[in-house]
Amino acid sequence: MALYGAHKDRGELRIHESLDELSTDLAAYVAELSEVSVKERGVFTIALSGGSLIGLMGKLCEAPYNKTVDWAKWYIFWADERVVAKSHSDSNYKLAKDALLTKVPIVPSHVHSINDSVSAEQAAKDYEFIIRQLVKTRVISVSETSDCPKFDLVLLGMGPDGHVASLFPNHSVLNEKDEWVTFITDSPKPPPERITFTMPVINSASDVAVVATGIGKAKAVHSAINNVGPDCLSLPARMVQPTNGKLVWFLDKAAASKLDGAQLSE
Numbered sequence: 351m352a353l354y355g356a357h358k359d360r361g362e363l364r365i366h367e368s369l370d371e372l373s374t375d376l377a378a379y380v381a382e383l384s385e386v387s388v389k390e391r392g393v394f395t396i397a398l399s400g401g402s403l404i405g406l407m408g409k410l411c412e413a414p415y416n417k418t419v420d421w422a423k424w425y426i427f428w429a430d431e432r433v434v435a436k437s438h439s440d441s442n443y444k445l446a447k448d449a450l451l452t453k454v455p456i457v458p459s460h461v462h463s464i465n466d467s468v469s470a471e472q473a474a475k476d477y478e479f480i481i482r483q484l485v486k487t488r489v490i491s492v493s494e495t496s497d498c499p500k501f502d503l504v505l506l507g508m509g510p511d512g513h514v515a516s517l518f519p520n521h522s523v524l525n526e527k528d529e530w531v532t533f534i535t536d537s538p539k540p541p542p543e544r545i546t547f548t549m550p551v552i553n554s555a556s557d558v559a560v561v562a563t564g565i566g567k568a569k570a571v572h573s574a575i576n577n578v579g580p581d582c583l584s585l586p587a588r589m590v591q592p593t594n595g596k597l598v599w600f601l602d603k604a605a606a607s608k609l610d611g612a613q614l615s616e
């Protein structure tokens with residue numbers, strides 16, 4: 351049985367007994383946001399991450415969602431990407447393509463992956479240009495409080511070190527405020543070259559979900575939600591705090607095992 355709750359200022363918590371239960375809930379959540387967004391705006395703009403999150407989204411490709419979701423209205427982006435060939439096993443695009451995008455009728459021209467034949471710096475510039483074009487044509491909304499794009503949903507994983515997208519603890523790009531998409535060439539987790547949404551773009555989304563599972567992430571979940579530890583305020587996962595949007599944490603029991611102070615109910 352899942353436990354649902356809210357932390358006073360760290361968003362909604364959904365703590366699941368098993369990965370199967372979490373996957374079922376995650377699919378229902380994404381499908382519902384898609385329905386609302388398509389009804390309100392005619393499109394659904396979703397930014398994916400890589401890692402374990404993608405496997406946990408598999409139920410979206412199964413009944414009923416494979417038939418009920420309006421896939422033709424989806425526009426897909428990546429909150430972060432490794433600067434490797436799209437056919438490389440490290441590519442977040444390849445991961446999503448193999449697990450999701452080839453299994454449902456998404457329009458190929460709505461899938462916005464990075465240019466994998468240029469440097470990380472150029473790939474970040476090119477990606478920001480694509481997003482700017484789609485903001486101009488109003489496929490992507492604009493934040494009411496900044497000039498940032500406002501994605502309908504940004505889906506984030508979280509590393510055991512508390513990184514989200516490719517924003518790693520203590521890295522200077524965490525403080526990037528001007529660019530929408532930036533790059534790093536010294537990722538502490540391989541591969542070293544990556545592009546990533548900046549924190550203001552993540553925090554401008556209508557909805558942001560962080561998905562974290564396993565005991566290895568319990569300490570970072572605790573710091574990010576309960577504000578513990580000397581550096582918690584600069585922990586990337588702690589810095590995820592949508593300005594006008596909603597934040598939801600999808601956790602399994604192991605990842606949630608160090609949490610305190612949450613009001614939970616079944």
Ligand SMILES: O=C1O[C@H](COP(=O)(O)O)[C@@H](O)[C@H](O)[C@H]1O
Nearest residue numbers: 399400401402403507508509515
């Ligand atoms: O390198 C990355 O890691 C994070 C977390 O991955 P996980 O396998 O521990 O869930 C992921 O969210 C990010 O997109 C990816 O590039």
